[in-house]
Amino acid sequence: MGLEEEIEEIEEEIATTPYNKSTEAHIGRLKSKLAQKKEKLQNQSSAGGGQGYAVEKTGDATVALVGFPSVGKSTLLNALTNADSETAAYEFTTLDVNPGMLQYNGANVQLLDVPGLIEGAAGGRGGGREVLSVVRTADLVLFVLSVFEIDQYERLREELYENKVRLDTDPPNISIRKRHKGGINLTTGDDVDLDEGTIKQVLREYDYINADVTIRENRSIDELVDALMDNRVYLPSLVSVNKADLIEPDYLETVHEDLQAHGIDPDEAVFISAEEEKGLDSLKQSIWEELGMIRVFMDKPGRGVDYEEPLVLRAGDTVEDACEKIGGDFKERFRFARVSGPSAKHEDQQVGMDHELADEDVLRLVVRR
Ligand SMILES: Nc1nc2c(ncn2[C@@H]2O[C@H](COP(=O)(O)OP(=O)(O)OP(=O)(O)O)[C@@H](O)[C@H]2O)c(=O)[nH]1
Ligand SMILES: [Mg+2]
Known part of the structure; x- marks a missing residue:
């Protein structure tokens, strides 16, 4: 039996097995096997061809535009x-990945326009695999x-899920420490x-x-498998609804219901x-x-606050991250x-390296000469 038939068989069994406490462990086993076999199949099919797109990531962050043709x-x-990507009224105009740079709030955000995703893309048809690897x-x-x-x-x-992209969710917090003996020592949270x-x-x-395995939060079998596969990517997502100029105002309610x-x-x-x-x-x-993203305005000695070109950081970044982004030897000094x-907490608060910055902070570094 080929790998594809084996996968189909397992999928069939999962679909027809009722999920309850007495079947849960069995389903867990099936889902683990399924994930491993799918991985094997994908690796086999990518060995032959499909170079993938080489798009250099530049700027402060990268956004992938994902949507059907046209x-x-x-x-x-x-x-x-500033990009000039070819547009046309027929499908599949964009056959390669087109990058463009969006300037906003002093940040450079790289946008990648990728060709239309089509059904079966994750399986390797229509060049979709390469597109998904960019995403x-x-x-x-x-x-x-x-x-x-x-x-x-x-x-x-x-399609994204099939290609190991998990949207709008955090990676499962599961810690595993291998031992030499003693079996599996499991610690789970109350819920x-x-x-x-x-x-x-x-x-x-x-x-x-x-x-020794610790699982604190309630997660599904699929999420447990994801954590063990170790090659899932966790990304936030945003939905834009285009061609809004084509609808009449009274059709908006229908669109809302549709959404x-x-x-x-x-x-x-x-x-x-x-x-x-x-x-x-x-x-x-x-x-x-x-x-x-957050902006931090630098107060430079003798030059005042630079509101024109902020330092662009990510939420949660600290003064230390700011020093690193500025470069040079600021961190050492x-x-x-x-x-x-x-x-x-107040104007001109004195802080250390571990202080967490926020959008529109003004920051002055005091360094050794
Ligand atoms: N009315 C209207 N037409 C639009 C809008 N945006 C795009 N179009 C038209 O839709 C068609 C397809 O636009 P493209 O930008 O080429 O679409 P695409 O998603 O890049 O398509 P592929 O490259 O084939 O994946 C073109 O004729 C555009 O002029 C919009 O906001 N309103
Ligand atoms: Mg296009």
Whole structure:
């Protein structure tokens, strides 16, 4: 039996086995086997061909535009950036990855316009594999939907899921320490629903015989398998609804219902017209927020605060990260810093390297001469 038939057989068994406590461990075993066999199949098929796109990542962050053919990805890229991506009224205009740079709030955000994803892309058809490998390296997935084809959303997410991209969720927090003997010593948090037997069964499928394992949060079998496969990519995503210029105002309610029916919060989707360049400011702002970017204005000795070219960092970054981004020997010569703004308790608060910065902080570094 070939690998593909084996995969089909396992999928069939999972689909027909009712999920309950008495079958849970068995399903756990099947799902582990399935993930491993799929991995093997993908590695086999990529050995022969498919070079993948070599797109150099530059700028402060990278966003992948993901959508079906003709939804307006290239038009959007051209409207947002300095790129000139070919657009046309027929499908599959973009056959390669087109990068463009978006300047916003002093940050350089690289946008990648990738060819349309089609059904079966994750399996290697239509060059989709290569496209998906580009998406995996991005910091944010920007779905581009046409206002009349909201249903494409689920298919896109499925394609990404099949290609090991997990959207809008944190990596499972599971710690495993291998031992030489003693079997599996499992510690689980109070709200973990999976049975101990199931977790151990899955661990055994991944050749953990002796190990200390801690699982604190409640996670599904699939998420447990994801954690053990160790090659899943976790990315945030954002939905833009393009061609909004083509609908009448009274059709908007239908679109909202459509969005909800496909699991999208209408308040979080950004309505745009790439062609008429409408809604682009709020799209830029949403991209900025989803990427968790922050601006820090540097107060330079003798030159005052530079509001023109902020230091662009990510939420959670500290004074130390700021020093690293500036480069040079600031970190070595660092004595302390003074911060004013949202992260400071008061004007000119004295802080150390570990102080967490916030958007629109003003930062002065005091260093040894
Ligand atoms: N009315 C309207 N038409 C648009 C809008 N955005 C794009 N279009 C049109 O839709 C067609 C397809 O646009 P493209 O930007 O080439 O679409 P794409 O997603 O890059 O397509 P592929 O490269 O084939 O994947 C073109 O005729 C565009 O002019 C929009 O906001 N409103
Ligand atoms: Mg295109």
